[in-house]
Amino acid sequence: MKKRKERIDRGIKVRSEDIFALCSWREMLYLSSPRLLPIVGLLVLSFVLSLYWQKVLLSVSVIALLAISWDLLAQSGMVSLGQALFFGMGAYLAAIMNHYWGWSPFLTMPMATILGGLFCTVLLLPVLRLRGIYFAMVTLILPIMLVRVIEATRIFGGTEGISGLTPLPSRWFELYIIIVALLAAFFGFRRLMGSDFGLVLKGINDNDRSVMNAGINIYWFKAQALFIAGSVGAFAGAFMTHVYMFVGMPVFALDYSILPIAAAIVGGTGTFAGAMFGAFLLVPLSEILRGLGGLRIVFYGLFLVVFIVALPEGIFHYIQRKYHQFERWVEVEK
Amino acid sequence: MSASPLLNVSNLSKYFGGVKAVNAFSFKLMEGELLGFIGPNGSGKTTVVNLITGFVKPSGGEVIYRGQDITGWAPYKIVRLGIARTFQMVRPFYQLPAFKNMIIPLYSPRVKRMAGGKYGDRDAIALDLLEEVGFERDSFVAYKIASVLPQGYLKRLELAKGIALQPDLLILDELFSGLSLAEVASIVPIIEKLRYGGMTIIMIEHRLKELFRIADRVIVLNFGEKIADGLSKEVMESAEVKKAYLGSEED
Numbered sequence: 339m340k341k342r343k344e345r346i347d348r349g350i351k352v353r354s355e356d357i358f359a360l361c362s363w364r365e366m367l368y369l370s371s372p373r374l375l376p377i378v379g380l381l382v383l384s385f386v387l388s389l390y391w392q393k394v395l396l397s398v399s400v401i402a403l404l405a406i407s408w409d410l411l412a413q414s415g416m417v418s419l420g421q422a423l424f425f426g427m428g429a430y431l432a433a434i435m436n437h438y439w440g441w442s443p444f445l446t447m448p449m450a451t452i453l454g455g456l457f458c459t460v461l462l463l464p465v466l467r468l469r470g471i472y473f474a475m476v477t478l479i480l481p482i483m484l485v486r487v488i489e490a491t492r493i494f495g496g497t498e499g500i501s502g503l504t505p506l507p508s509r510w511f512e513l514y515i516i517i518v519a520l521l522a523a524f525f526g527f528r529r530l531m532g533s534d535f536g537l538v539l540k541g542i543n544d545n546d547r548s549v550m551n552a553g554i555n556i557y558w559f560k561a562q563a564l565f566i567a568g569s570v571g572a573f574a575g576a577f578m579t580h581v582y583m584f585v586g587m588p589v590f591a592l593d594y595s596i597l598p599i600a601a602a603i604v605g606g607t608g609t610f611a612g613a614m615f616g617a618f619l620l621v622p623l624s625e626i627l628r629g630l631g632g633l634r635i636v637f638y639g640l641f642l643v644v645f646i647v648a649l650p651e652g653i654f655h656y657i658q659r660k661y662h663q664f665e666r667w668v669e670v671e672k
Numbered sequence: 673m674s675a676s677p678l679l680n681v682s683n684l685s686k687y688f689g690g691v692k693a694v695n696a697f698s699f700k701l702m703e704g705e706l707l708g709f710i711g712p713n714g715s716g717k718t719t720v721v722n723l724i725t726g727f728v729k730p731s732g733g734e735v736i737y738r739g740q741d742i743t744g745w746a747p748y749k750i751v752r753l754g755i756a757r758t759f760q761m762v763r764p765f766y767q768l769p770a771f772k773n774m775i776i777p778l779y780s781p782r783v784k785r786m787a788g789g790k791y792g793d794r795d796a797i798a799l800d801l802l803e804e805v806g807f808e809r810d811s812f813v814a815y816k817i818a819s820v821l822p823q824g825y826l827k828r829l830e831l832a833k834g835i836a837l838q839p840d841l842l843i844l845d846e847l848f849s850g851l852s853l854a855e856v857a858s859i860v861p862i863i864e865k866l867r868y869g870g871m872t873i874i875m876i877e878h879r880l881k882e883l884f885r886i887a888d889r890v891i892v893l894n895f896g897e898k899i900a901d902g903l904s905k906e907v908m909e910s911a912e913v914k915k916a917y918l919g920s921e922e923d
Contacts, residue, residue, distance in 0.1 A: 534775050534794060537768075541776045545763045547727065553751030553780040553837060 402617035403574040404598035407567040414563040415543035420477030424571025426590035428454035432576035433585035454572025481590040499586025606652020684733035711893035756839035760846040766819035774798035777836040824855040
């Protein structure tokens with residue numbers, strides 16, 4: 339008896355987030371569980387993890403924020419190689435406001451978020467006309483330039499950085515503020531890109547001439563996307579500054595540019611969920627591999643290559659497809 | 673007639689290196705006219721449209737719209753004044769339903785202004801517009817994703833995107849190319865209806881028979897220059913046009 343594997347996609351009706359979903363508990367659960375998973379998962383994680391892994395969760399969340407911010411820009415037609423610009427800008431702004439002006443973290447973090455987004459947008463405004471690799475090059479160069487400016491002029495502590503910044507009230511506060519921020523940004527971004535505004539941004543990525551032809555000023559829309567993505571990145575930086583109670587030149591390091599991109603690529607671009615998933619995979623992996631010492635980067639790189647070759651669409655897209663499919667063995671002939 | 677023209681193009685030129693894509697091209701367009709642009713491939717028809725709509729900056733000459741010099745303006749500003757165009761190559765959002773493809777033009781500031789300061793229900797307006805260009809409402813074809821739509825519907829979608837902007841001047845770049853006779857025949861009445869509604873239209877076309885039936889006036893281009901301008905019938909009789917299209921008799 340020969341058998342073959344049959345794959346069936348779930349009906350569009352079931353997948354649609356429409357009134358049909360209310361037909362049964364099963365359908366409702368089917369639709370809501372992927373959305374509940376990150377919320378419940380993050381809350382449970384915050385309880386069960388040890389102190390060390392709670393610290394790891396903080397950096398995971400920060401990289402996840404930078405990764406979804408990267409994904410937002412990518413979906414709007416701007417490939418950024420400089421997430422470190424947003425991160426470092428937020429980090430330094432928060433440190434300056436805290437160290438020189440004595441503002442509390444509750445004021446520095448929101449202010450650094452907004453001002454960081456604003457400064458990054460203004461810095462990149464002249465190059466919004468550039469597309470693809472040209473835009474990417476400029477974003478790559480800017481954080482490197484800012485580091486050298488700080489080093490050469492010795493402003494803001496120069497190579498020493500600024501230490502002794504005000505910490506956040508407690509470990510739990512740190513955890514929950516970043517979890518709430520991550521979930522808010524994640525679901526907010528998804529909603530944003532699902533709206534008509536998001537459709538215009540996607541249109542700019544897909545065919546900017548056609549969007550211009552609708553009488554829409556694409557540079558104004560790109561600037562808005564840049565501000566949103568920049569603010570989220572700046573928040574991550576401001577948060578980490580107060581967690582470490584220190585800011586220095588490493589906040590502009592290439593790690594903060596490359597790791598979010600790696601997370602988004604491995605997880606799958608264009609959905610935010612993929613980028614977040616990638617961060618939750620790559621950062622802990624890097625921690626686990628710490629025991630390997632010098633070979634750590636080798637194994638890490640190997641892992642990246644294997645995943646990108648095996649699943650170029652990204653892990654999340656693969657999981658998503660499987661989630662919407664039935665698989666069963668059927669008889670072909672007697 | 674003493675009325676000033678809607679569009680006055682004078683000495684418009686575009687050189688790409690040494691190539692004169694458009695050379696000292698002038699014409700006047702009156703309100704309510706339906707003007708056809710014809711000419712062999714590479715004669716500069718699309719470049720003229722790109723120059724008028726701001727997608728390409730002219731090397732010389734000027735474009736006056738309603739008495740205002742719009743030469744070299746950004747495309748989005750020109751659209752806001754009321755000049756809309758369709759593209760010869762349709763590039764919709766293939767993964768989105770047809771009516772969702774209408775959202776971008778309906779997000780235009782011009783649409784908001786024409787509706788008196790607010791946008792309204794974009795999905796509903798999109799469905800109405802699509803019905804106007806022949807997406808039959810009963811067949812739910814407007815809900816299908818664009819990648820499964822045949823070329824005829826994609827062209828209609830492109831037309832609907834132009835109409836959505838409620839332009840005073842609509843420029844259609846080879847709307848009929850790649851369509852069957854029957855499809856063309858079903859789109860012609862839509863254009864005629866727009867025109868009787870008061871819209872001024874420029875059509876670039878290779879389908880001469882259909883064009884001559886609806887156009888008031890035809891301009892013939894060859895090697896970037898205007899070689900004939902007049903009523904459809906006169907133009908077709910002109911020896912120079914015959915030569916441009918059919919080749920000279922000596923070869």
